[in-house]
Amino acid sequence: MPRYKAIVAYDGTDFFGFQLQTKNGVESARTVQGELNKVVNQMAKKPQPPIKVVGASRTDTGVHAFGQVVHFDFPYDIASDNFRKGLNTLLPRDILVKSVTRVSDDFHARFNTHAKRYIYRISTLDYTDPFKRHYTGHFHWHLDVERMKLALPDFLGEHDFASFAASGNETATTVRRITRVELTEKAEEHELVLVFEGNAFLYNQIRIMVGVLLEIGTGRRPVHDIQRLIAVKDREQARFTAPASGLYLDEISYND
Amino acid sequence: MPRYKAIVAYDGTDFFGFQLQTKNGVESARTVQGELNKVVNQMAKKPQPPIKVVGASRTDTGVHAFGQVVHFDFPYDIASDNFRKGLNTLLPRDILVKSVTRVSDDFHARFNTHAKRYIYRISTLDYTDPFKRHYTGHFHWHLDVERMKLALPDFLGEHDFASFAASGNETATTVRRITRVELTEKAEEHELVLVFEGNAFLYNQIRIMVGVLLEIGTGRRPVHDIQRLIAVKDREQARFTAPASGLYLDEISYND
Numbered sequence: 126m127p128r129y130k131a132i133v134a135y136d137g138t139d140f141f142g143f144q145l146q147t148k149n150g151v152e153s154a155r156t157v158q159g160e161l162n163k164v165v166n167q168m169a170k171k172p173q174p175p176i177k178v179v180g181a182s183r184t185d186t187g188v189h190a191f192g193q194v195v196h197f198d199f200p201y202d203i204a205s206d207n208f209r210k211g212l213n214t215l216l217p218r219d220i221l222v223k224s225v226t227r228v229s230d231d232f233h234a235r236f237n238t239h240a241k242r243y244i245y246r247i248s249t250l251d252y253t254d255p256f257k258r259h260y261t262g263h264f265h266w267h268l269d270v271e272r273m274k275l276a277l278p279d280f281l282g283e284h285d286f287a288s289f290a291a292s293g294n295e296t297a298t299t300v301r302r303i304t305r306v307e308l309t310e311k312a313e314e315h316e317l318v319l320v321f322e323g324n325a326f327l328y329n330q331i332r333i334m335v336g337v338l339l340e341i342g343t344g345r346r347p348v349h350d351i352q353r354l355i356a357v358k359d360r361e362q363a364r365f366t367a368p369a370s371g372l373y374l375d376e377i378s379y380n381d
Numbered sequence: 382m383p384r385y386k387a388i389v390a391y392d393g394t395d396f397f398g399f400q401l402q403t404k405n406g407v408e409s410a411r412t413v414q415g416e417l418n419k420v421v422n423q424m425a426k427k428p429q430p431p432i433k434v435v436g437a438s439r440t441d442t443g444v445h446a447f448g449q450v451v452h453f454d455f456p457y458d459i460a461s462d463n464f465r466k467g468l469n470t471l472l473p474r475d476i477l478v479k480s481v482t483r484v485s486d487d488f489h490a491r492f493n494t495h496a497k498r499y500i501y502r503i504s505t506l507d508y509t510d511p512f513k514r515h516y517t518g519h520f521h522w523h524l525d526v527e528r529m530k531l532a533l534p535d536f537l538g539e540h541d542f543a544s545f546a547a548s549g550n551e552t553a554t555t556v557r558r559i560t561r562v563e564l565t566e567k568a569e570e571h572e573l574v575l576v577f578e579g580n581a582f583l584y585n586q587i588r589i590m591v592g593v594l595l596e597i598g599t600g601r602r603p604v605h606d607i608q609r610l611i612a613v614k615d616r617e618q619a620r621f622t623a624p625a626s627g628l629y630l631d632e633i634s635y636n637d
Contacts, residue, residue: 134510134512135511136511136512136514189512210507210508213507213508218509218511219511219514220511221508221509221510221511251466251469252469252470253474253477254390254477255390255391255392255474255475255476255477256390256392256445256516258392258474258475260512
């Protein structure tokens with residue numbers, strides 16, 4: 126069967142995360158993967174066994190995506206743009222398929238990833254902007270942005286990020302490489318926008334990194350506390366996990 | 382009792398409009414006015430009779446506001462910023478009080494208005510951007526923006542807008558004065574942003590005006606059909622009402 130790769134955007138607000146959730150074989154929560162599975166199987170006229178959509182990244186409840194990547198095998202040969210339109214016509218309005226492309230049979234959305242980029246939006250108003258309540262992490266304590274900018278590069282490079290993994294993390298190693306960090310202050314919009322790029326990230330890693338950065342911004346942690354946290358490899362020390370609503374899976378790149 | 386004026390923003394998505402709805406004296410739907418009433422009375426320690434919050438504009442279900450104006454009488458004298466903070470601490474996250482100011486006893490949010498400004502955001506992508514589904518009117522047919530720009534000034538001036546009033550309109554006269562119209566194309570965001578300013582608007586007037594403009598944009602109506610519609614004064618002729626989700630009550634100004 127031809128294999129297809131799709132780039133998918135979604136507003137994570139009304140989903141219990143990306144990953145399909147079942148109980149006794151029955152879907153038990155609304156998930157992005159569950160919706161994609163339904164629509165792909167509907168377009169394929171419900172083949173047996175059903176088609177399974179495989180995603181690159183298991184985003185959590187409330188986390189958004191501009192560029193989630195999925196792959197699936199499909200019994201028919203459909204032109205890219207018609208495929209995109211067909212899926213979007215059937216999908217609920219909080220999921221958008223941005224593109225569909227035919228890929229080789231050995232393409233795998235999760236295993237072939239080369240780099241992932243995430244964005245985290247922090248809203249700094251004293252009370253939440255009603256239009257941003259689902260789309261930013263709201264943090265109303267005073268932040269010293271210069272301190273945060275000094276701290277941020279401490280994440281760069283290959284490190285054991287054990288201190289930055291949530292307790293649900295089950296990967297064999299906690300060593301990851303971060304290749305890009307960026308902090309932009311959007312004063313007019315009362316927002317700070319963070320960008321993180323790396324080869325892969327641990328469970329909740331970005332939200333924990335943002336939490337540490339925010340505590341550096343308030344002065345609760347010393348500027349170079351990230352270096353100490355990397356050294357101690359103790360997941361009890363980075364306690365504050367920034368809210369899911371500010372996190373966006375922005376882009377995933379692949380090895381050729 | 383001291384009278385206060387408040388400027389209020391809200392995300393209209395989860396409200397059945399601004400205006401309080403009751404059935405047999407019991408609140409029957411979630412409304413902005415209902416939420417404001419609750420919180421103001423809570424801050425005033427539930428006086429009898431209860432305080433009533435009066436709004437300038439009865440926005441519909443799904444319509445948003447950056448600058449709704451309300452007034453109410455309150456038994457205590459509270460400094461502006463403390464009042465704002467107190468209300469915001471109690472309000473749900475889809476309503477934000479932007480400011481509270483003490484006003485004279487004869488200030489009335491609805492009767493003293495001088496001008497109202499509305500914004501309408503049109504999303505022109507072929508499928509809805511998941512992040513804009515509640516915040517724009519989605520219109521995927523091809524639009525000739527130059528035609529729309531030619532047509533737009535036909536709304537300017539004092540006219541009988543009977544053709545642009547929804548059937549629920551109950552005002553004595555349908556004559557209104559429009560003082561400003563504007564159309565901005567935001568190509569990168571695939572959006573058209575319309576601005577309308579006038580002394581007052583009829584029920585659903587802006588959404589019907591946007592509907593006519595969109596039909597001019599697609600070529601379904603002649604460029605200067607607005608002039609004809611104003612002349613015929615027939616509410617059956619402007620059929621398409623643009624979705625509530627794109628409409629924002631932006632600002633209300635008052636006579637001194």
